[in-house]
Amino acid sequence: MSEFSEAEQEKIKLGHQLNTRTNTMLPENVGNNLSCTSCHAGAGRGENLNLIGVTKKYPQYKKREGRDVTLKERINGCFIRSMNGKEIDSDGEEMEAFISYYEYLSKNIESKDQYAFMTEKHKGDNIPIPDPDQGEQDFKRYNCISCHGSSGPTAAFRGPALWGKDSFNDGAGMSRFSNMQYYIKNYMPKGRGGTLTEQEASNIAAYILLQDRPKFTGVNKFPNGDKPDDYINEKTREALKKKYMKWSDFDRVQDE
Numbered sequence: 001m002s003e004f005s006e007a008e009q010e011k012i013k014l015g016h017q018l019n020t021r022t023n024t025m026l027p028e029n030v031g032n033n034l035s036c037t038s039c040h041a042g043a044g045r046g047e048n049l050n051l052i053g054v055t056k057k058y059p060q061y062k063k064r065e066g067r068d069v070t071l072k073e074r075i076n077g078c079f080i081r082s083m084n085g086k087e088i089d090s091d092g093e094e095m096e097a098f099i100s101y102y103e104y105l106s107k108n109i110e111s112k113d114q115y116a117f118m119t120e121k122h123k124g125d126n127i128p129i130p131d132p133d134q135g136e137q138d139f140k141r142y143n144c145i146s147c148h149g150s151s152g153p154t155a156a157f158r159g160p161a162l163w164g165k166d167s168f169n170d171g172a173g174m175s176r177f178s179n180m181q182y183y184i185k186n187y188m189p190k191g192r193g194g195t196l197t198e199q200e201a202s203n204i205a206a207y208i209l210l211q212d213r214p215k216f217t218g219v220n221k222f223p224n225g226d227k228p229d230d231y232i233n234e235k236t237r238e239a240l241k242k243k244y245m246k247w248s249d250f251d252r253v254q255d256e
C-alpha cells in the first residue's frame, strides 16, 4: 500500500471493513443480516463475484436505469436490493471509503477488458429445467445446511441467509434464477465449488428461490424494456408453484 498516502490508506482500511461488516457498521442502511462479503467473497478479492478491476468498468450502461451509471450508483444498487436497505450518501465518508478500497483492489488492472464479472461470463446459458423438490434433497445431501442453517438464515452459522427476512430482496441480482444457478454451480459448497452438476445447481437454485424473501419496494425501472425475465419475485414464485408458469418459460432455461 506504500504508493498510497497515509490518509488514503486509512480510507482503504475503512472500505475493507465496510465490505466485511456492512450490517453492523451501517445498520441504518442495511435491512438484512448480510455484508457485501456475503456474496462478493473475501471482500471482493475472492472468486465469487470478484470486484478486482471494477473501477475500470464504470460509468457503464445499465439496463435497470437505461443509461450510464457511476460506480457510486452501482454500489447503492446493491444497498437497496442485495442488502434490502437504503442508499448511502454518495458524497459521504463511507462512499469515499468504498471507492478508495475498490481503487486499491483494481490498481494493477489496466482496462475493463481484463475484468470479466460473473454476469458477463455466463451470458447465454442453457440451464437444465430444475426439479425444486429434488433441490430440497440435494440441499440436504450436500450439507449446505452446515453453513447456511436449516431454514436458510442465520447469524449463528458461518454462511449468509439464503432466504427469509435476513436475506436479499426480490429485486436483487441474486434473485435472478440464472445468477443463483451460476453462483451455486461455480462457488458452492464453499471450498468445493464446481463439484455439483448443472442439474443439481439448477434444482437447488429453484428450491432456494421458491422460499419467501423480502420484497423490493423501490421502482423497477428498465425504461428501455430490456428487463431480464428470470427475477423470481412473489408473483413469479406463486405462478411457478401453482404451475401457471413453467421454468422453461425463462429465456436461459432449456426448452421442454
Ligand code: HEC
Pocket: 019, 022, 034, 035, 036, 037, 038, 039, 040, 049, 051, 054, 057, 074, 075, 078, 079, 082, 083, 098, 117, 119, 168, 172, 173, 174, 179
Ligand atoms: C446477495 C448477494 C450480494 C450482496 C450481499 C452484495 N452484492 Fe453486489 N452484486 C451482486 C450480484 C449478483 C451482482 C451482479 C448483478 C447483475 O449484474 O445482475 C452484484 C454487482 C455488484 C457491483 C457491480 C460489479 C460489476 O462488475 O458491474 C458492485 C460494485 C457491487 N455489487 C457492490 C456491492 C457492495 C458495495 C455491497 C455491499 C454494500 C454488495 N455489492 C452486496 C450480489 C450481491
Ligand code: HEC
Pocket: 037, 038, 039, 040, 041, 042, 046, 048, 139, 142, 143, 144, 145, 146, 147, 148, 158, 159, 160, 161, 162, 167, 168, 174, 180, 183, 184, 188, 189, 190, 191, 204
Ligand atoms: C463451508 C461452509 C459453506 C457450505 C458447506 C456452503 N456454503 Fe454457501 N456460502 C458460504 C459462505 C461463507 C458464503 C459467503 C461468500 C463466501 O465467502 O464465499 C456463502 C455464500 C452463498 C451464497 C450467496 C449468498 C446469498 O445470500 O445468496 C449462496 C447462494 C450459497 N452460499 C449457497 C450454498 C449452497 C446451495 C450450498 C450447498 C450446495 C452451500 N452454499 C454450501 C459458506 C458455505
